[in-house]
Amino acid sequence: MKRLVKKSKKGVRKSPDAAKVSASPNTASLNYAPPSI
Numbered sequence: 001m002k003r004l005v006k007k008s009k010k011g012v013r014k015s016p017d018a019a020k021v022s023a024s025p026n027t028a029s030l031n032y033a034p035p036s037i
Helices: 004-009 020-022 026-032
Strands: none
Touching: none
């Protein structure tokens, strides 16, 4: 999961896994506050 976090910091929007990364609660909080939480 650490690798995904590093990728998210560099460019989550560009990477196709952005959707999966955004789905994660850890990365989601870094990108933006999810409505569910």
